[in-house]
Amino acid sequence: MRELELADYANRYDHIRLRRTDGILLVQLHTNDQSLRWELAPHLELGFCFADIAADPENEVVILTGTGKAFCAELTASSVDRHESAIWDRVWTEGKRLLFNLLDIPVPMIAAVNGPALVHAELALLCDIVLASDTAVFQDAPHFLNGVVPSDGVHVVWPLLLGPNRGRHFLLTGQKLSAEEARALGIVAEVLSPDAVLDRAYDLATDIRRRPRLTRRYAREALTLPIKRALREDLPYGLALEGLAAGNFWPRGATLDLPE
Numbered sequence: 001m002r003e004l005e006l007a008d009y010a011n012r013y014d015h016i017r018l019r020r021t022d023g024i025l026l027v028q029l030h031t032n033d034q035s036l037r038w039e040l041a042p043h044l045e046l047g048f049c050f051a052d053i054a055a056d057p058e059n060e061v062v063i064l065t066g067t068g069k070a071f072c073a074e075l076t077a078s079s080v081d082r083h084e085s086a087i088w089d090r091v092w093t094e095g096k097r098l099l100f101n102l103l104d105i106p107v108p109m110i111a112a113v114n115g116p117a118l119v120h121a122e123l124a125l126l127c128d129i130v131l132a133s134d135t136a137v138f139q140d141a142p143h144f145l146n147g148v149v150p151s152d153g154v155h156v157v158w159p160l161l162l163g164p165n166r167g168r169h170f171l172l173t174g175q176k177l178s179a180e181e182a183r184a185l186g187i188v189a190e191v192l193s194p195d196a197v198l199d200r201a202y203d204l205a206t207d208i209r210r211r212p213r214l215t216r217r218y219a220r221e222a223l224t225l226p227i228k229r230a231l232r233e234d235l236p237y238g239l240a241l242e243g244l245a246a247g248n249f250w251p252r253g254a255t256l257d258l259p260e
Contacts, residue, residue, distance in 0.1 A: 006059075009052040015042040016049050017067075023060030024205045025053060030067035038075040038119045038142075040090075046123070047097035054105045060216065061205040062105060064127055065112040065198060069135065071124060073116035075142050088243040095239045099153045099231055102126055103224050106217050108208050112201040113179075114194065118142075122157040125187065128223060129204060132188040133197045136179040145174040149245045151238030156230050161187055 006025075010018045015036060017028040027049070029036040036042060053059055066072060102109075103126060111124035113132040118141040124130055140158065143150035150171040159167030162185060169175065179191045192200055208216060 003057055004052060004055040006056060009049070009056075012052070013045045013049050015045050018049075020059065022206075023058060023209055024202065025059045025062045027053070027062060027064045028067055029065070029072060033067065035068040035070035035074070035115070036066055036072045038072055043091070043094050043098065047094055047101050050098070050101035050105055054101065059105075060107055060213070061208050062107060062109045062127075063112055063198075063201045063205055064109060064124060065201070066114045066117075068115070069194075070115040071113045071117040071136065072120055073118040073137075073141075075119045088246065092236070092239045092243060095152055096235055098123075099126065099235060100228075103228050103231070106220055108205075108216055108220050110201045110205055110208075112197045113188065114197060120152070122153050125157055125161060126227065128220065129201075130188045131190050131192060131197050131201055131204075132179040132182060133194040134179050134191050135194055136182070136188075136191075138177040138179075138182050138187065139174060140171055141174065143242075144172055147245075149238070149242040151235075151242040153231060153235050153238070155238045156234050157227075160227070160230060161185075 006018065006020055015029060015031060017026075017030060019026045019028075029042070029046075031037040031042075053062060099122070102123065108129070109127040110129045111127035111131065113121075113124050113130065113136045115133055115135050116137040116139075117124055118137065118139045121138050121140070140150055140154050142148065143152070143154065149155075154171060158170050161167070162170055166185075170177075177185065177187065179188065182188045183191050190200065
């Protein structure tokens with residue numbers, strides 16, 4: 001059986017654009033070539049895409065970014081009936097695959113947060129290096145503010161990054177963090193202009209690419225192991241609690257728009 005190649009999966013996904021140069025794989029999230037609008041389709045696609053990326057030995061460094069002015073700042077619940085057990089079984093299964101497969105990518109990952117990350121910001125924050133545009137804003141908009149248990153991994157990632165008390169405050173109040181506030185709190189490493197953030201990501205990726213291959217891969221394994229342990233212990237239970245409390249979910253067709 002031959003090894004997976006980029007051509008096998010480069011055009012497989014409707015919400016993910018993939019381009020590789022000198023071993024550096026750019027993973028760009030989008031909806032119809034505009035900023036990603038979160039719904040069930042990317043929720044499904046990303047977990048499988050991360051598995052494909054992990055299985056391709058030609059991927060040496062991964063850059064994760066968005067499209068347009070936002071990383072991911074809009075969400076629709078129009079296709080989800082949260083009272084149906086079959087839907088929640090799907091969300092529970094895909095939610096685990098999404099984050100576990102991201103962390104199972106065996107090479108260093110750099111997030112270039114190109115704008116507001118109000119929905120699933122943890123996808124960027126679980127990368128090894130996190131860069132942000134000065135237009136970025138971080139929030140957990142979909143959950144507690146809308147009557148939903150903050151799970152999907154946010155209940156693990158945000159308290160891990162901010163500390164237990166500050167993390168719980170962030171999730172229960174819907175707090176927004178500007179890019180500079182996120183940098184001061186250690187959430188992102190650097191804040192740059194919108195035009196510079198992706199270039200800086202490539203500069204760092206090129207430097208990382210120069211290191212020995214096994215050093216890069218084993219460093220990624222060592223540095224993600226504590227996060228993997230925390231998520232494997234708490235993510236499934238958090239997703240289950242979200243499903244149990246799903247009666248007070250978004251009204252059908254609700255959306256989250258870009259901040260002013």
